[in-house]
Amino acid sequence: MVVDRPAQPQHRDLLVRVHAISINPVDTKIRASMGSQPASETLRILGWDAVGDVVEVGSEASLFHAGERVWYAGDITRQGSYAEYQLVDERIVGHAPASLDDAHAAAMPLTSLTAWEALFDKLGIEHDSHPATINPTSTQAIDTSQRQTLLVVGAAGGVGSMVIQLAHRLTTLRIIALASRDESQQWALDMGADEVVDYHEGNLARQIQALAPAGIDWIFSAYSKGNIELYNTVMKPFGEIVAIDDENDLDWYSLKDKALSWHWEFMFARAKHHAPDMIRQHEILDAVAELVDLGIIRSTLARQLGPVNAESIDKAHRMVKSGHMVGKVAISGTSPE
Structure with a gap:
């Protein structure tokens, strides 16, 4: 046309x-x-x-x-x-x-803005604010036991890929990614995930708890439907979740028991509402x-x-x-x- x-x-x-x-x-x-x-x-x-x-x-x-x-x-x-x-x-x-x-x-652009706003504007995660000082070849410390943990749900998607990269390069977080197919798992690792959990292998909570027995600090959720119980189980009290999907029938009230916080990230909000x-x-x-x-x-x-x-x-x-x-x-x- x-x-x-x-x-x-x-x-x-x-x-x-x-x-x-x-x-x-x-x-x-x-x-x-x-x-x-x-x-x-x-x-x-x-x-x-x-x-x-x-x-x-x-x-x-x-x-x-x-x-x-x-x-x-x-x-x-x-x-x-x-x-x-x-x-x-x-x-x-x-x-x-x-x-x-x-x-x-x-x-x-869209995925970078969404990931940045989700991690740093919504969750308020501390990050390096001077990109020129970052060593592009550096890796996180081998001992990950003392690092706070980010769980990335939808790790191989466009936004998940950027969430992993930004968290890996600009923060000290330990990153656990959820992915299923071999291609998706390798992609998440290539982006910078520390560990990958296969959500098709069953008992996700047990798999995640084995990697983070003290609990998850933050969750990025691209797929929230059916996962609220999982989030309740694996998160620490006062943990925070940021979601980007369009589910409107979620049991947010169940998050109260651990005083978990739920954030929505919508990249278009700033322009749409002339913030x-x-x-x-x-x-x-x-x-x-x-x-x-x-x-x-x-x-x-x-x-x-x-x-x-x-x-x-x-x-x-x-x-x-x-x-x-x-x-x-x-x-x-x-x-x-």
């Missing part, structure tokens, strides 16, 4: 020419929901991960200038990145890492780009398609909906496949 190029950017907007995009579960969910909407309301451009070049800037924009290469996840209330040009507020845009090509960079600290996402994306360029963390791109057209997007949607993806799938102007 051909639509008009967006109007000249106003206020703090940037007009970006998009070179690569990646696909997230939110894309497939919104696409599915559009089928039940009246025809007059279904003309919507999806897409919430992009890399491109700034073409024009609004009169109040001060963070970027025309010609700069940028990356962002965008705003769920506006038109998305499945297009040649897109308008986006500069406060949720970062400078793209120079060391990555377009496809590898496009795989990262006073919207610029925080610009800061996070720039920090992540620095970590990438220093070799401290890496792209989670697992599959690359191309060119950017309806056929490639449809194929990527099917891959994401299959539930068997590790990492991310991105689409750029050219493809190695």
Whole structure:
């Protein structure tokens, strides 16, 4: 479908020419929901991960200038990145890492923002705030018994991959990942997990307690349905959970016995509600780009398609909906496949 190029950017907007995009579960969910909407309301451009070049800037924009290469996840209330040009507020845009090509960079913005906000803004986990001082080849101490523990549920997914990397490189946490298939388990280990638990082997609580007999301090949950009892069993009193999924029928009251805290992370909240600290996402994306360029963390791109057209997007949607993806799938102007 051909639509008009967006109007000249106003206020703090940037007009970006998009070179690569990646696909997230939110894309497939919104696409599915559009089928039940009246025809007059279904003309919507999806897409919430992009890399491109700034073409024009609004009169109040001060963070970027025309010609700069940028990356962002965008705003769920506006038109998305499945297009040649897109308008986006500069406060949720970062400078793209120079060391990555377009496809590898496009795989990262949404998941990096979600992981960073979940770990450091929501759970308040202490982390290294000076990326340049981190040794990219360093490993955590061999003795993990005294370290606080993070359990990552959904470890091989796009967000889980970034949660593991950020926790591994920027904190002293011991990371236990839940994964099933051999490919998923190896991926989690490659991202920096200390141990991996196979959730298909049964008695997850016993497996986790064998690794963390004193209890889990924090949980990142991408799949909460049916897991509340598990979380209650394996966590320490006053532990904290941050979730990103869409389950609305969970037994949160049962968390009271151990005084456990439940947090929701929703990456789009800052832009959707025009939060006073919207610029925080610009800061996070720039920090992540620095970590990438220093070799401290890496792209989670697992599959690359191309060119950017309806056929490639449809194929990527099917891959994401299959539930068997590790990492991310991105689409750029050219493809190695």
